[in-house]
Amino acid sequence: MKNNKKNETIGTGEALRRLMKLGSGYPLWFYSTLLIALVLAFVSSYRPVLISRAIDSDILTHKSFPDLYESLLFIFLLLLAEVVLQYLLVYASNYVAQNVIRGLRIKLYKKLIYFKSAFFDRTPLGVLVTRSVSDIETISTIFTDGILMVLGDILRIIFVVVVMYWINWELATIALFIFPVMLIITRTFQKAIKKAFSEERTQTANQNSFVQERLSGMNIVQVFNQQKKEYNNFFRINTQLEKAYLKTVFYFSLFFPVVDIITGVAVGIMIWYAGRNALTAHDISPGVVIAFTTSYINMLVRPMRQIADRFNTIQRGIVGAERVFTVLDSQHEIPDNGTVKKETILGNIVFDKVYFSYVEGENVLKDLSFTVNPGERVAIVGATGAGKSTIINLLSRFYDISGGHIYIDGVDIQNYELHNLRSHIAVVLQDVFLFNETLMENITLGNKNITYEQVRQAAREIEIDDFIMSLPNGYEYEVSERGSSISLGQRQLISFLRAYLYNPSILVLDEATSSIDTQSEALIQKATDKITRNRTSIIIAHRLATIQNADTIIVLDHGRIVEKGNHKFLLEKGGYYKKLYDAQFNEKTLS
Structure with missing residues (x-):
């Protein structure tokens, strides 16, 4: 059987584009998710402004309890709005994800049941089970904890940066020192992480295929006393899967400590700069310093860390999507171009x-x-x-x-x-x-x-x-x-x-x-x-x-x-x- 080599795999960008097209097939939920992410980004970035103003205002120095209660109530309502919006965001993104993977499962199964017998002769069933179940399951994370959430994180970063510059452009500029460093780190890990995830999916398919075949032929294994040999084979395959998974964990574990160090350095520079200015006529208020060092720097770094984390999730999902789309794009069906239909035949x-x-x-x-x-x-x-x-x-x-x-x-x-x-x-x-x-x-x-x-x-x-x-x-x-x-x-x-x-x-x-x-x-x-x-x-x-x-x-x-x-x-x-x-x-x- 001839196979189109150019269709054996598809690119990351193509896989992502097709997934977004599938997601936008549910426009109400898809665009509602984006709208909720936009509103949530604004609400969460405005909360530290209220805290900063409460600290710098006369409420605490004049012990104006009614004003304090009013500020706290407004902050509480803002927090409540965040909680509600976060719930809606998670629910809407999961709704889109489940509908997308439901549709993909149906398309993939429909495709498989019309494939030629020759395809099944040379393709291990465990590999097809992996494509139909676990690979598609990883695709759902692109929507539940991937693209839509990344868009929300990006919006949050934009709002936070705007508000930071509105409050104090000097500290905002110091905070933005994180951006180029994070971009360099993310780019450095990108290729290695994708390769590691691809190897993990390959080893998972190998293990599924091995287990399915041995369980189906267990009587042969036992009749010929091959239990120890098959155990050793499984141990070897399982070890390869473990190594592939640990390689992804290694890159994942290395990334975040580096980000923490960069965050700590940025906070230290902010405190040093604010303290230095406190000795000059150009003073920075305590509320602003607290807002930047305890809230805004975290609100800036957390979405960036989440983007990096979700980038790993997206990479894993894209690897699964590439494999699923490769099967969907392959042409292994028996050509059905005939037009003759007969109610009865003689049987010659x-x-x-x-x-x-x-x-x-x-x-x-x-x-x-x-x-x-x-x-x-x-x-x-x-x-x-x-x-x-x-x-x-x-x-x-x-x-x-x-x-x-x-x-x-x-x-x-x-x-x-x-x-x-x-x-x-x-x-x-x-x-x-x-x-x-x-x-x-x-x-x-x-x-x-x-x-x-x-x-x-x-x-x-x-x-x-x-x-x-x-x-x-x-x-x-x-x-x-x-x-x-x-x-x-x-x-x-x-x-x-x-x-x-x-x-x-x-x-x-x-x-x-x-x-x-x-x-x-x-x-x-x-x-x-x-x-x-x-x-x-x-x-x-x-x-x-x-x-x-x-x-x-x-x-x-x-x-x-x-x-x-x-x-x-x-x-x-x-x-x-x-x-x-x-x-x-x-x-x-x-x-």
């Missing part, structure tokens, strides 16, 4: 000189041609790796062919609308997947138009109703993850019922009877005979004894047809099929 299938390769240059199918007539039952046999299951994937367009054509009722399958094409084909795979839902939900796949009675009637027709009703709660039996609470044969029967219920024109069976009990095999054989009757059927045969009644048997070897005919004809021919049949017969006899 033609493979015309078909070539296919999973890896470019390594053909799995080579010049494959055969025809399946409407209502005909065709079995495909061959050794492992011959290309049998590949035919299933190509017919339903899970993969697209490299060369040749596949026709259904005379129409190239690429000209069918994809949903319409698949609505006429039911596939029963060898590895049956059942969701952690009730049997009823697994059978109907959530189709509310299929009634309970319809399901039971279909189950009776293929003679598996008794088996289902023997389970606790019958059709409402809760299936465990991947269907592990029921046997392989029972899972296979459920998949047969699911296919039969949808009444497809074409049925494809990856017949998996090699590892199931005799009773389940007998039920499966009956179900197979029932659901394939008078229906175009392709059976991928693993046990040749189950396909003796097939109309045609196609024998594959290394992606090519080497023999074709019915069971009797192929046995009498004494070729490749006869060897496969004898090998299985002898194996069964020995066992």
Whole structure:
């Protein structure tokens, strides 16, 4: 599969622009947040002015308690307004954030469910889980503790600077000494912090992928006594994640002590300057000095520190956004440009000189041609790796062919609308997947138009109703993850019922009877005979004894047809099929 290299990653600026566009998609809340931040910046910067005036006025020297109470009440009301505005700011920013990430989750999931099978073949599930869950979660912090809050901090800094110059331009100028130093420090840490966060997200995805795979294959780990080895592998991966995280903590921990030192130096210079002026005619009032050293310098530094802290949050969120947008921008979908839609089809299938390769240059199918007539039952046999299951994937367009054509009722399958094409084909795979839902939900796949009675009637027709009703709660039996609470044969029967219920024109069976009990095999054989009757059927045969009644048997070897005919004809021919049949017969006899 070709991939556009230029679309593998997107830039920081592009990711941030797209996030802001998503946020502005909720204009009332988005711009209300900005307005609240503006008002909050003004209110918080004006409070020290009132404190300064109270200290420098005659209220304290003349012991005017009514005036003192009036000043304190006004300051209290201003504090109360700050609290209310801060609450509204946090709520509004979180509202925007949750709506943005809700929309992103939906877009990402919708994108993933239409990707080609080849994408999932080469992409670890743990990586996709990380993209869908934790990476998107970090994006929310860009709004809750990132861009919107940074804008509020910037507004606060602007108001504080204006008020400081209004009160005393000399001390304000000393305070502004912090600005260029903070800019230099922030710029110095920027690249290192982003690189550290990117490494942390990579290691998190690696760990998620490792844990998901090992938990899914825990029986293999235990059967082959690989617990210690897998523990050591996990320990190594976890240690790498710890190192990546600690690297981000290192930069984070180093930044703030440096800022504290700069703040302390600025306060010291202010006190020295005010004290020096106290010895001259140009005196600076105590209220102004207190306002600057205890309030304004902190009100100036705190937003700057918060901006730096939030810059780290933004960097982490942007890294997550870049990864999510990269998936959203990637083109791994099966092309769905077909326009042909048919209510019903006869089921005539033609493979015309078909070539296919999973890896470019390594053909799995080579010049494959055969025809399946409407209502005909065709079995495909061959050794492992011959290309049998590949035919299933190509017919339903899970993969697209490299060369040749596949026709259904005379129409190239690429000209069918994809949903319409698949609505006429039911596939029963060898590895049956059942969701952690009730049997009823697994059978109907959530189709509310299929009634309970319809399901039971279909189950009776293929003679598996008794088996289902023997389970606790019958059709409402809760299936465990991947269907592990029921046997392989029972899972296979459920998949047969699911296919039969949808009444497809074409049925494809990856017949998996090699590892199931005799009773389940007998039920499966009956179900197979029932659901394939008078229906175009392709059976991928693993046990040749189950396909003796097939109309045609196609024998594959290394992606090519080497023999074709019915069971009797192929046995009498004494070729490749006869060897496969004898090998299985002898194996069964020995066992």
